[in-house]
Amino acid sequence: MQKGILIVLSGFSGAGKGTLVKKLLQTYDNYALSISMTTRQPRTGERDGREYFFTDKEHFEEKIRENGFIEYANYCGNYYGTPRAYVEEQLAAARDVILEIEIQGALKIKEKFPESLLLFVTPPSAAELERRLVGRGTEAPEIIRKRLARASEESEGMEAYDYIVVNDNLDVCVEELHSLVEAARRAPVRREAFIKEIREELKGFAKGAEQ
């Protein structure tokens, strides 16, 4: 059986990643979502096992020693990591695993798993990004400015991704993301078994032709 595809989904805060992932999971049954583990405190409304698996430093570091993460990082004194077991189980079961992580994590994944698919979601423009962040009405102007400054930093890494997907219309964007995953399935690196088989078979025919 063909293994699943390891998909990294990144994008500016406000690009709509969360909604896109939810819709992908609802619409297609080939996807599984990896939940990161963190040592930071849950925020209001966050639930263990939904936004993150929340744990303490001791447990996280034990898992690091056991090679229990496919990537992890420390930001502002808190650990964030992608637990290995779930990802490997799902890939082995031919499911395409989505990691919603930021660029440093994405680059680590690409280094360790060159066959992973790196997707970057962006609004159609920076002005639209600002409008969306303001439109939420829940964030202080200072937070919005911080997010835009962070987006500016993140935009420096866009070339590292396999594809840049503009989220202008949710349904269209979901279809685009899905078709990029389907495209990735046709890369030779994921057709190895098929190539090997047809090559052997053709060799047989060619031998027959020589006789």
Added chain:
Amino acid sequence: MQKGILIVLSGFSGAGKGTLVKKLLQTYDNYALSISMTTRQPRTGERDGREYFFTDKEHFEEKIRENGFIEYANYCGNYYGTPRAYVEEQLAAARDVILEIEIQGALKIKEKFPESLLLFVTPPSAAELERRLVGRGTEAPEIIRKRLARASEESEGMEAYDYIVVNDNLDVCVEELHSLVEAARRAPVRREAFIKEIREELKGFAKGAEQ
């Protein structure tokens, strides 16, 4: 304006490339087909400017000297080449240009145009390829064996292509090819203008945030 994509379509003889290309051209208006030039004699039923542009050795070699081909080769004493002018005009006009050429030509194109998209079309199996070649009823058994032997050779180069597309059902395969082209449009190398613009815009916002 975003330039078109240079598409190389290769595949085993009998994989259905000709029909696929025809259908792509009929169904979508973003494609243009490059016609190769050759010094070989036209076969029965072939028309100048449809299968090939037929010319003589002298004219072909003059065009080589004028850098008039984006790639050319000599097989069995005959030249085959892709005229440069048409390809460049069409790409500049944002049309995606299809070159239906074999693997050596494909590799030359990829070397000169790293952003080109290399697609390899194959039947679902070697047995099916043989069935199709036999089913045509027009080829002598010896020709069929030669084609299978040639397919066996060509299969060694499949990994050089960006995508391997199985042609099991014509309409499905046309959609697949088209979606691979659409996917390619989302690679960062073809989003340069967009990336540059959003980056500049975000930088402006980030500066505003610092003040």
